[in-house]
Amino acid sequence: MTSLLRLLTGKPQPAPRAVSRETIAITLGNGQIVEVLRVRDPRARRIKLSVDERGPRLTLPMRASEIAGQRFVIEHGDWLLAQIASASSDAASLQAHVSTRIPLRGRELPLQWRQARYLRLQLNDDALEIAAPETVSPANLRRALRDFYEGQARADVGRWLPKYLPGLPRAPSRLRYRVMSSQWGSLAPDASLSLDLSLVLATPAAFEYVLVHELCHLIHADHSRAFWREVEARCPDWRDQREYFRASGRALKASLRRLIADDK
Numbered sequence: 001m002t003s004l005l006r007l008l009t010g011k012p013q014p015a016p017r018a019v020s021r022e023t024i025a026i027t028l029g030n031g032q033i034v035e036v037l038r039v040r041d042p043r044a045r046r047i048k049l050s051v052d053e054r055g056p057r058l059t060l061p062m063r064a065s066e067i068a069g070q071r072f073v074i075e076h077g078d079w080l081l082a083q084i085a086s087a088s089s090d091a092a093s094l095q096a097h098v099s100t101r102i103p104l105r106g107r108e109l110p111l112q113w114r115q116a117r118y119l120r121l122q123l124n125d126d127a128l129e130i131a132a133p134e135t136v137s138p139a140n141l142r143r144a145l146r147d148f149y150e151g152q153a154r155a156d157v158g159r160w161l162p163k164y165l166p167g168l169p170r171a172p173s174r175l176r177y178r179v180m181s182s183q184w185g186s187l188a189p190d191a192s193l194s195l196d197l198s199l200v201l202a203t204p205a206a207f208e209y210v211l212v213h214e215l216c217h218l219i220h221a222d223h224s225r226a227f228w229r230e231v232e233a234r235c236p237d238w239r240d241q242r243e244y245f246r247a248s249g250r251a252l253k254a255s256l257r258r259l260i261a262d263d264k
Contacts, residue, residue, distance in 0.1 A: 018042075026070055028077035034084070036073060038066075047072045051083035052250035093258050094145060096136050102128065102145070103255055104152065106203030121148045146197070146260045150177050153200040153207075160208050164234060168218050179256065184245065185214040187221075198256035202244070209241035 020040045027033050036056040047069060048059040060069045073080065094102065097115075101108040109128050116131035121144055123129075128148070132141065157175065165171055174192035185195045193214055199207040212235045220227035231238050245252075 024070075026073050028081070029074055030077065032077075032081070034073075034080065038069060048247065049073060049076055049080065050247040051080065052248070052254065054250075056080060056084065094141055096130075096132055096138075096141055097134065102259065103201045103252075104128075104149075105156075105200065106206075119144050121145070123148075123152075142260045149197055149200050149256075149260075153177055153195070153197060156200065156204065156207060157195070157211060160211055164212065164215050167234070168215060170218060172215070172218070179260070181253070184210045184249075187214050187217040191218060196253070198252045201252045201255060202248070205237070206241045206244045209235050209238050212238070 019042070022038055023035055024038050025033050025035055034056060036058050037054070038058045038060065040060045040062060042062050044059050044061040046061065047064055049072060050057050050059070056073075058069050058073055060066075093099070097113045099111055101110050103109070110126065112124070112127050112129045114129065114131050115134055117133060118131070119133065119136055119140055120131045121128060122131075130144075154175075154177070170191060172187075172191050172193040174190075176192065176194045177197045178194050179198070180186075180194075180196040183196065184199060185193065187193055195210065195214070199210055213231055216227055216230040216234070219230050235241070
């Protein structure tokens with residue numbers, strides 16, 4: 001496109017501006033100083049603040065001023081501190097008879113520990129009861145937690161999937177849950193569907209959007225306008241869910257890795 005414009009106008013076209021990054025220190029309203037990665041991105045349309053395992057990130061459009069960015073961080077100071085605290089909380093790893101909560105469906109689920117001869121996890125009302133020997137091995141605990149998460153993910157998809165099947169050319173041939181490094185889901189040529197296990201840590205609306213996204217690939221294998229029309233017909237707020245993953249996705253994946261790190 002740039003070469004064509006140069007031929008038509010006879011003028012050299014400016015090169016697209018690159019993304020710039022720098023770490024800055026911002027003093028919040030309570031006097032606490034936090035280090036924030038400030039990213040100026042030509043693709044950004046609005047100021048955005050997010051937190052992942054690498055820390056706070058402030059994204060600025062090219063036209064936004066640095067002062068406006070700092071003001072945005074200060075205005076969201078309480079939220080920022082809560083996110084930083086959550087990222088470093090005991091929910092990040094699971095320690096037998098010590099940890100008090102784990103992430104599930106967009107919130108922190110309280111844990112109730114009790115000593116028992118055999119390891120067992122059971123969801124009771126708004127808490128997860130873990131019966132475990134006092135000397136339960138970390139590997140067994142991680143494996144049990146992974147099984148629990150997969151069971152919860154299968155239950156969610158089992159509730160959502162039937163309402164979408166009538167509008168599809170065929171049903172997925174197989175459904176698997178995997179720990180994915182970057183993707184949230186994938187659909188193979190044989191119609192087997194893979195979903196990232198960390199989706200069960202996300203809000204249910206975001207999880208369901210990913211399911212809809214992958215199911216729509218049964219209709220259109222690409223990301224054409226026709227594909228996105230199918231997605232919007234089934235999930236009108238898909239843009240909000242996509243923004244959720246852009247802001248929180250890396251933290252979700254990192255949290256799952258810490259919880260079941262050695263369980264392949």
